[in-house]
Amino acid sequence: xxxxxxxxxxxxxxxxxxxxxxxxxxxxxxxxxxxxxxxxxxxxxxxxxxxxxxxxxxxxxxxxxxxxxxxxxxxxxxxxxxxxxxxxxxxxxxxxxxxxxxxxxxxxxxxxxxxxxxxxxxxxxxxxxxxxxxxxxxxxxxxxxxxxxxxxxxxxxxxxxxxxxxxxxxxxxxxxxxxxxxxxxxxxxxxxxxxxxxxxxxxxxxxxxxxxxxxxxxxxxxxxxxxxxxxxxxxxxxxxxxxxxxxxxxxxxxxxxxxxxxxxxxxxxxxxxxxxxxxxxxxxxxxxxxxxxxxxxxxxxxxxxxxxxxxxxxxxxxxxxxxxxxxxxxxxxxxxxxxxxxxxxxxxxxxxxxxxxxxxxxxxxxxxxxxxxxxxxxxxxxxxxxxxxxxxxxxxxxxxxxxxxxxxxxxxxxxxxxxxxxxxxxxxxxxxxxxxxxxxxxxxxxxxxxxxxxxxxx
Amino acid sequence: xxxxxxxxxxxxxxxxxxxxxxxxxxxxxxxxxxxxxxxxxxxxxxxxxxxxxxxxxxxxxxxxxxxxxxxxxxxxxxxxxxxxxxxxxxxxxxxxxxxxxxxxxxxxxxxxxxxxxxxxxxxxxxxxxxxxxxxxxxxxxxxxxxxxxxxxxxxxxxxxxxxxxxxxxxxxxxxxxxxxxxxxxxxxxxxxxxxxxxxxxxxxxxxxxxxxxxxxxxxxxxxxxxxxxxxxxxxxxxxxxxxxxxxxxxxxxxxxxxxxxxxxxxxxxxxxxxxxxxxxxxxxxxxxxxxxxxxxxxxxxxxxxxxxxxxxxxxxxxxxxxxxxxxxxxxxxxxxxxxxxxxxxxxxxxxxxxxxxxxxxxxxxxxxxxxxxxxxxxxxxxxxxxxxxxxxxxxxxxxxxxxxxxxxxxxxxxxxxxxxxxxxxxxxxxxxxxxxxxxxxxxxxxxxxxxxxxxxxxxxxx
Numbered sequence: 001x002x003x004x005x006x007x008x009x010x011x012x013x014x015x016x017x018x019x020x021x022x023x024x025x026x027x028x029x030x031x032x033x034x035x036x037x038x039x040x041x042x043x044x045x046x047x048x049x050x051x052x053x054x055x056x057x058x059x060x061x062x063x064x065x066x067x068x069x070x071x072x073x074x075x076x077x078x079x080x081x082x083x084x085x086x087x088x089x090x091x092x093x094x095x096x097x098x099x100x101x102x103x104x105x106x107x108x109x110x111x112x113x114x115x116x117x118x119x120x121x122x123x124x125x126x127x128x129x130x131x132x133x134x135x136x137x138x139x140x141x142x143x144x145x146x147x148x149x150x151x152x153x154x155x156x157x158x159x160x161x162x163x164x165x166x167x168x169x170x171x172x173x174x175x176x177x178x179x180x181x182x183x184x185x186x187x188x189x190x191x192x193x194x195x196x197x198x199x200x201x202x203x204x205x206x207x208x209x210x211x212x213x214x215x216x217x218x219x220x221x222x223x224x225x226x227x228x229x230x231x232x233x234x235x236x237x238x239x240x241x242x243x244x245x246x247x248x249x250x251x252x253x254x255x256x257x258x259x260x261x262x263x264x265x266x267x268x269x270x271x272x273x274x275x276x277x278x279x280x281x282x283x284x285x286x287x288x289x290x291x292x293x294x295x296x297x298x299x300x301x302x303x304x305x306x307x308x309x310x311x312x313x314x315x316x317x318x319x320x321x322x323x324x325x326x327x328x329x330x331x332x333x334x335x336x337x338x339x340x341x342x343x344x345x346x347x348x349x350x351x352x353x354x355x356x357x358x359x360x361x362x363x364x365x366x367x368x369x370x371x372x373x374x375x376x377x378x379x380x381x382x383x384x385x386x387x388x389x390x391x392x393x394x395x396x397x398x399x400x401x402x403x404x405x406x407x408x409x410x411x412x413x414x415x416x417x418x419x420x421x422x423x424x425x426x427x428x429x430x431x432x433x434x435x436x437x438x439x440x441x442x443x444x445x446x447x448x449x450x451x452x453x454x455x456x457x458x
Numbered sequence: 459x460x461x462x463x464x465x466x467x468x469x470x471x472x473x474x475x476x477x478x479x480x481x482x483x484x485x486x487x488x489x490x491x492x493x494x495x496x497x498x499x500x501x502x503x504x505x506x507x508x509x510x511x512x513x514x515x516x517x518x519x520x521x522x523x524x525x526x527x528x529x530x531x532x533x534x535x536x537x538x539x540x541x542x543x544x545x546x547x548x549x550x551x552x553x554x555x556x557x558x559x560x561x562x563x564x565x566x567x568x569x570x571x572x573x574x575x576x577x578x579x580x581x582x583x584x585x586x587x588x589x590x591x592x593x594x595x596x597x598x599x600x601x602x603x604x605x606x607x608x609x610x611x612x613x614x615x616x617x618x619x620x621x622x623x624x625x626x627x628x629x630x631x632x633x634x635x636x637x638x639x640x641x642x643x644x645x646x647x648x649x650x651x652x653x654x655x656x657x658x659x660x661x662x663x664x665x666x667x668x669x670x671x672x673x674x675x676x677x678x679x680x681x682x683x684x685x686x687x688x689x690x691x692x693x694x695x696x697x698x699x700x701x702x703x704x705x706x707x708x709x710x711x712x713x714x715x716x717x718x719x720x721x722x723x724x725x726x727x728x729x730x731x732x733x734x735x736x737x738x739x740x741x742x743x744x745x746x747x748x749x750x751x752x753x754x755x756x757x758x759x760x761x762x763x764x765x766x767x768x769x770x771x772x773x774x775x776x777x778x779x780x781x782x783x784x785x786x787x788x789x790x791x792x793x794x795x796x797x798x799x800x801x802x803x804x805x806x807x808x809x810x811x812x813x814x815x816x817x818x819x820x821x822x823x824x825x826x827x828x829x830x831x832x833x834x835x836x837x838x839x840x841x842x843x844x845x846x847x848x849x850x851x852x853x854x855x856x857x858x859x860x861x862x863x864x865x866x867x868x869x870x871x872x873x874x875x876x877x878x879x880x881x882x883x884x885x886x887x888x889x890x891x892x893x894x895x896x897x898x899x900x901x902x903x904x905x906x907x908x909x910x911x912x913x914x915x916x917x918x919x920x
Contacts, residue, residue, distance in 0.1 A: 010579075012572040013528065013555035020529025042591050042623035043495050044505020048533035050862055060866045062842050067495045069625040073595060080497045087498030091471045091843050103527045104591040104623060107561055137527040138557050138592070209913055211846050211869040341528075390535075393549075 002352055003363045004344070015370035017315055017390055018341025019408070020137040022100040023049045024145030026063055027173055027407075029131070031197025032153065033218035034095030038064040038088055040081055040112055041102025055410035057176070057203045060211060064088045066105075073108055078115045085119055089128055092213050096221060098149070099132045106136035129221065131156045141341045142407075143317040146173045147237065147244040150196055154228075154246050157221055158254060161229030166192040167280060168233040168256065170246050172263065172319040173407055176204035177419035182264070185422050188286045189277050194223040194230070196246065204416040228254035232280055234273070236263045239318035239346050262350075263319055264421050265429065266327030267296055292423035299427050303434040304332055310437050313337035313377050313394075315368065315387040316406035318347050324386050324405070325351050327426060333433075334358040336380040339368035374398070384436055401436050405429065471843055472499055478838040482827050489823050491838040494625050500841040502789070502862055503816045507590050509631020510620035512538060512879050513712050514586050514638060516663050516688040517696065519545035521582040523552040525569050525600060526590025530622070531555075539665045539882045543690050552576055556592060565598050573607040573615060583693035584614040586638060594621030614693065616641050628791070629711065629817050636716035639687065643699045644723070651701040656684035657746070658702040658726070660717050661709030661794070664689025666884035672733050675887065679758040681746060687713060700724040704749055706731045706742075711792035711817060733886040734798035735805060735894075736767055736774070766888040777895045778807040784855040784902050787812035787848055789840060789863055790877055793822030799858050799877060800829045802894055808856065808902075812848045814840050842866055856902040871910040873901035 022039060026049050029037050039046040046065035053061035066084040068077050085097065101112055116130045133152040135145045150170060171182065179200035186193050201217025227233075233256050235247030240260075242248050250256040264273040270293075274285060310333035314324040318340045328335050334355050340347065344366025355362050363376045370390055377385070377394060384401055385391050389411045391402040409415030419425040477490035495501035507524075511534045515522060524531040531553030542548065554572045556565050573585060585607075589600050600617040608615040618638045624630050645651050657676070662669050669689040676683060684702040685695040700720070705728040707717045717728040729749055731742035740763045747756040786808045790796050793815050800810050813830055814837035815822075827836055835848055845863060848854070849870055856873035857863060867874040875897055877885070884890045 010575050011554070011568055012523070012575050013531070013553040014576075015551050016528055016532040016535060016553065018528065019532050020527065023529065038498065042505055043501055043503055043627055044508055044622050045529070046500075047502065047504045047862075048508075048529065052533065054862050054865050058865055060842060060862070060869055062500050064498045064500045065495070067497045067499075067501065068623050069494050070623060073591075073623050083496075084498030087472050087496065088500075091498075091500075102591070103529075103556075103561070104595065107592050107595045136558070137529045138561055141528065205869070207869075207871075207910055207913060209871060209910065211842075211866060213843065 002348065002355065003361050004348060004366075013369045015390070015393065016341065017339060017368045017370055017373065018141035018143065018317075019052060020142060021135040021140045021145035021148070022102055022137065023052060024142030024147075024173065025098070025100045025133045025135045025149035027053070027142075027199065027203075028146045028149035028197045029098035029100070029133075029153075030061070030202050031199035031218050032096055032098070032224070033220045034214060035098055035218060036062070036064065036088055036092040036094035036096075036214055037098045037100065038066065038084055039100055039102060040066045040077060040105040040110065041068060042104055043067045045102045045104075052408055052410070053203070056408040056415040058414070058416060059203055059205055061203065062092070062213060068104060073104065076108065077105060077110045078118075081110070081112070081115050082119050085130075089126070094128060094214055096129045096131060099130060100135045100145075100149070101133070102135070103137040106134070129156070143173065143319070143342050144241070144244060147240050147246065150246040151244055151249050153196070153224060154249055157224035158228035158250060159225050160254060161226055163229050164226065164231070166194060166226065166230050167277070168227045168230045168235075168247070168250065169193050169195045170233060170235040170237060171195065171197070172236055172240070173317055174263065174320075174421065175418045176200040176416045178421045178425060181419055181422045181425050185274070185289065186277070188288055189274070189281070190283070191277055191281060194227050195219060196224065196227065228256065230256050232257045232259055234259045234261060234276055236261055236319060238262050238350055239322055239342075241346070262326060263323035265323035266330055266426050267293070267300065267423070268330055269323055269326050270421070270423050270426060289423065292427075296423045296427045296430070299430055300331055303430065306434050306437055307331045307333040309383075309441070310433065311336050311381060311383045313339070313373065313382045313385040313387075313400070315339040315373055315385070315391065318342050318344070320406050322347060322350050326354050327429070328386075329354045329358070331430065331433075335362055336360055336382050337363050337365070337373060337376045339365040339373045339376070341368055343367060383440065384433070386433070401440055403429075403432050403436055472496065475499060475844070478840070479844065480836050482830050482834045482836060483832050488820065489836050489838050491818050491820060491823060493839075495627070495839055500843070501839050502841065502860070503627050503839060505622040505627055506624045506631040506634065507588055507620040507622045508534065509628035509712075510588060510618050510635040510638070511631070513632055513635035514618065514688060515548055516540035517584075517586070517691050517693065518542040518548045519582060519692045520584045520586055521547060521550070521552055521576045521580055522586050522588070523554070523572060523576060524588045524590065525554045525556070525565065525593050525598065526588075527556045527592060528553055530588075530590045537880055538663065539880050540663050540689055541667050541670075542664075544692060547580065547582055561592055561596060564596060565593065566603050569598065569600065569603050570607060573603070574610075577607075577611045577613065582613070584616060584642065586616050586618050588618045589621050591622040594623065614642055627817070632712040633715055636713070636719070639696065639716060640719055642693065643696050645700060651698060653701045653703075654684060654698075655703050656682040657704045657706050658684050658699050659686040659689075660705050660707045661713035662686045662689045663709075663879070665879065666882055668733070668884045668886035668890065671884055671887035671889060675739075675743065675762060676746070678762055679743065679747065680752070680755045681750065687716070700726070702726055704729060706746065708732060708794070709792065710794045710822075732794070732798055733890075735802040735891055736770055736888065737801055737805065738798060739763075739888065739891070740767065770888045770892055773892055774805060774895055777899045778805075780899055780903055782807040784808045785853055786810050787845075787852065787854045787857045789814045789837070789845065789857070789859045791816045791860070791879070793818040793826050795877060797826055797829060799875075800826070802891065803858075803898065804829075806895055806898055808898065810834060811852045812837065812854065814838060846870065856898060871907055873904065873907070875901060
């Protein structure tokens with residue numbers, strides 16, 4: 001049983017739990033090789049998205065803008081968009097230009113696809129692919145924008161390809177460190193794969209003494225084209241709506257079977273991932289992964305009593321929230337509050353089975369803001385939270401420690417290095433979880449016990 | 459006194475940007491500024507809404523309600539390092555969270571409902587309602603909605619006309635905020651505001667408690683602050699503003715228009731001040747004392763300056779020895795901030811060789827360049843490609859700027875000073891000057907750069 005909070009009884013959104021649709025699209029697009037992104041809208045949008053990404057990834061993240069003003073708002077933004085494309089292509093020399101829309105561009109009714117087509121017709125011989133994604137901010141949050149961009153990329157590049165043995169791996173918005181860990185696991189298992197998107201290098205650059213306008217790395221467009229001929233797609237996108245789902249698109253348009261899985265966070269979810277790969281390619285699970293699984297199990301045993309003291313809230317993007325719920329539940333620490341800024345229709349059916357043996361009925365909040373999350377945390381006596389930096393007010397106001405995971409992390413260092421996937425990432429996250437509980441406990445328990453028991457005596 | 463920028467020497471990557479980059483020298487070209495950002499140039503600027511939001515946000519006990527889709531509110535939630543001595547209401551982010559149907563059918567009803575909700579639930583002293591791009595396009599009449607809500611609830615519900623796409627970006631937003639403030643403080647019919655001997659402190663946002671530092675100084679010399687615009691201010695205190703004897707104006711970009719308006723409407727004279735760096739602080743205190751024309755205030759000001767300078771200078775000297783001859787670049791929002799940083803860096807023996815702003819006006823660039831040496835690159839509304847070029851070509855040791863510039867500097871192995879509106883530490887006053895000096899030293903002379911430099915020449919890392 002899950003209590004579904006009506007998604008905000010109120011109209012006003014008080015302290016946001018999600019960001020806007022084009023932002024998600026930008027992150028996904030940054031995982032493509034040779035990509036530069038252009039936001040069709042007023043100047044502020046691209047600057048905010050840059051800021052959000054810079055603070056999370058601690059990297060320069062260049063995003064161009066068509067810098068619309070009143071005139072274009074009235075007469076249409078085509079000339080500005082074309083000029084912006086000219087300038088960006090001149091300075092950045094991208095192989096691919098991603099053009100995402102904003103609420104302004106959508107509201108004035110700019111036909112971006114048509115404008116892009118016209119641009120390319122007028123410049124024959126120009127060697128650049130232009131992928132347009134429609135992302136009006138009022139149609140969804142950044143999680144939806146991310147999926148929409150992945151799908152648009154496939155619509156552009158995936159062709160009816162010859163069948164091959166490779167596997168498609170499609171991931172939601174996770175950290176560069178998570179991407180690297182997934183790649184390491186795939187390499188250990190000897191899988192041939194295409195990863196979409198892959199911003200493990202483009203949004204997390206090793207120091208090299210220089211700044212690259214378009215950082216090396218990312219999924220190549222050649223590989224994107226191969227995705228239509230893959231043996232199967234593994235997509236960590238159980239919560240992704242069908243109309244946005246890249247994996248679903250590949251299945252429908254190119255007949256690539258879709259294996260939709262939860263993010264490999266926690267033992268059960270990681271097992272499902274490894275097992276799915278093994279079923280696809282056969283062979284044994286590599287010893288290294290067996291060891292890592294063993295270490296995770298060992299840690300689960302060592303820390304299970306401490307974890308039972310946890311009364312967690314999890315919040316953020318639906319896919320992450322689902323995986324975190326699973327991990328908490330399997331460690332005897334089922335979440336009391338599960339919240340996402342996105343819709344929860346799909347999520348509801350997925351978290352229900354994970355929490356059926358929970359002692360206390362959990363609360364699920366869709367379309368959530370932090371006013372709702374805060375209320376629910378107070379009511380259910382949450383004592384620890386997992387999610388992005390927006391939760392800092394839970395700590396300030398209620399003393400609930402927040403383990404930072406997800407996007408954005410802008411009040412701690414190293415958002416790009418937070419690793420939570422696979423057995424190794426799960427173990428790191430579990431340790432952080434347990435140790436946060438222990439820190440809370442040990443910081444205060446002597447004083448608390450004294451107040452509670454000693455003073456009672458007197 | 460200027461020449462066009464001819465670096466050593468590639469041309470600027472975008473032809474149309476040439477006019478915005480000049481070198482102080484023998485030519486006569488002035489830096490082109492105040493234009494809309496060039497499409498596709500990857501400007502560092504924000505928008506009109508952002509300008510309004512950062513000016514008004516520190517009003518502590520007001521509800522700040524953003525009428526628009528979710529992003530606009532999310533990106534500016536708790537965006538400032540402004541501290542409060544009372545209410546924390548300003549740190550919340552309220553949004554009407556417009557959806558598709560609001561865009562199609564209009565968002566006025568939803569806005570009215572949202573206002574009713576926040577007023578009922580939080581009982582704020584006032585509500586600022588910000589308009590965003592979409593609202594400007596669909597034409598929601600936020601002025602009418604606010605007026606009706608105001609009379610319904612009996613509190614000030616003030617529209618802020620900050621539609622994002624209006625030309626001129628942040629500066630237009632400053633103006634929108636100033637108009638909203640004026641609407642708030644203008645005495646209503648029959649209201650009397652008590653005249654006092656106190657000062658208003660305009661363009662002071664209490665970042666890291668900076669207003670409190672200056673307030674301490676002024677109190678010591680016998681001058682009281684009536685209210686700051688808008689650092690640590692309450693709606694009630696702001697309404698007492700028309701009764702002040704003098705308006706001190708610090709951040710001119712955001713507040714000069716309002717100060718001029720207050721002079722016209724309420725007869726309040728204004729005085730430009732600046733509490734960043736010892737020279738500026740001393741100068742400002744003396745000018746305030748001179749305004750009052752009270753020998754006691756002047757004597758106390760001199761005593762304060764002497765005591766604090768004596769305490770600060772040995773530290774500055776110590777840092778100066780380490781920093782002598784280092785080269786700096788500055789790229790910040792406004793000219794006020796740029797000038798303050800130039801003075802302070804010079805005090806530390808650091809040479810400023812690149813200086814620019816997002817929103818400087820021609821007369822401000824004129825003033826700024828007066829502080830700069832020949833050969834300094836002056837740039838308006840620059841972008842990452844240009845910043846990279848300046849940092850490398852000019853052999854910069856340390857840059858001052860905001861968050862986006864920080865990561866770029868670090869990527870090149872260059873020190874960085876945060877002078878952003880979200881910073882958490884005070885840089886005003888003598889204690890701020892010391893912190894600034896220490897920050898310049900810590901970042902410019904950090905041992906990490908040595909290891910990073912050893913990593914060169916860089917291998918292509920894939």
